[in-house]
Amino acid sequence: MADLSVTFCGVEFRNPLVLASGVLGITASSFHHVIESGAGGVTTKSLWLTEHKGHPNPVMIANEHYMLNAVGVPDAGIEKAKMEMAEYNKRKRAPIIANIIAGRKADYGEIAEEIAKLHPDIIEVNISCPNVEDEFGKPFACSRDDASEVCREVKKRVGRVPVIVKLSPNVTSIVEIAKAVANAGADGFCCINTVGPGLAIDLESREPILANRVGGISGPAIKPLAIRIVHEVSRATKLPIIGTGGVTNGRDALEMMMAGATLVGVGTAVYYRGVEVFGLMTKEMDEWCRVNKVKKMRDLIGSMHS
């Protein structure tokens, strides 16, 4: 077997596959289940300081090309997060990335400080969710100044916990935003959050299918966009990246690594292939490495010939 281990922001992962935020990562038992199924690490859903209600049903539709979701980032608040993280840490066998969110820039510091006390390996800052625009306006990831202000605020409050920022593809120049966030002290990035939002219409009723009307696009359709963004951001900032977006099989994950990702986020593929996707993809990646005589998977990071 090839050596699949990678180091991301100083944290060791036994393999590069991590559960993406918002997909299964709700309770300690679901985190353990994902790790037992072969993931190298897990990301929590976005955690709010206080309870946050999501959108009404239906919140999701999917076909073989994409998923459209308008879950609306529901969460029970910090007390629930404390319980679940403590439970996970009792028999922790792989790194956990805590994803945080807030509606106002000023609130990111407080949630970051509270979450840092729970000893996550990494904090991922979600400034890029397209589904809560109705409540809070344009995501902070759409502005260089807003994005870097949030990053600076979080970095001040979390001590030595590495901070990565989750970027939005829904901007004109993601590289400009990434550079500003890097200057604000980010230790790395997660690229990308969902695309859009998109709209799907039910032909018979002629109404939008989702109650929220629009939802973020994920799954296979967004993979080439994610690959291009990971490539550009890694070249421009030299910071480590969790490459996320449409990765469904081992070859997709390897492509993401060649583009510049150190870790690979897997979200919608859990819907297509079940939680077993992590074990299956690890095997697919290993097989490719053996056939192509690659002994250490980390040697593939950023190896695309340009």
Ligand SMILES: Cc1cc2nc3c(=O)[nH]c(=O)nc-3n(C[C@H](O)[C@H](O)[C@H](O)COP(=O)(O)O)c2cc1C
């Ligand atoms: C149902 C669903 C819920 C999600 N919730 C979150 C979330 O709470 N926080 C976040 O940062 N991203 C969230 N995302 C975005 C994913 O983490 C990921 O960035 C995106 O779906 C692209 O990856 P994929 O194509 O592998 O799903 C969610 C995605 C889906 C499909």
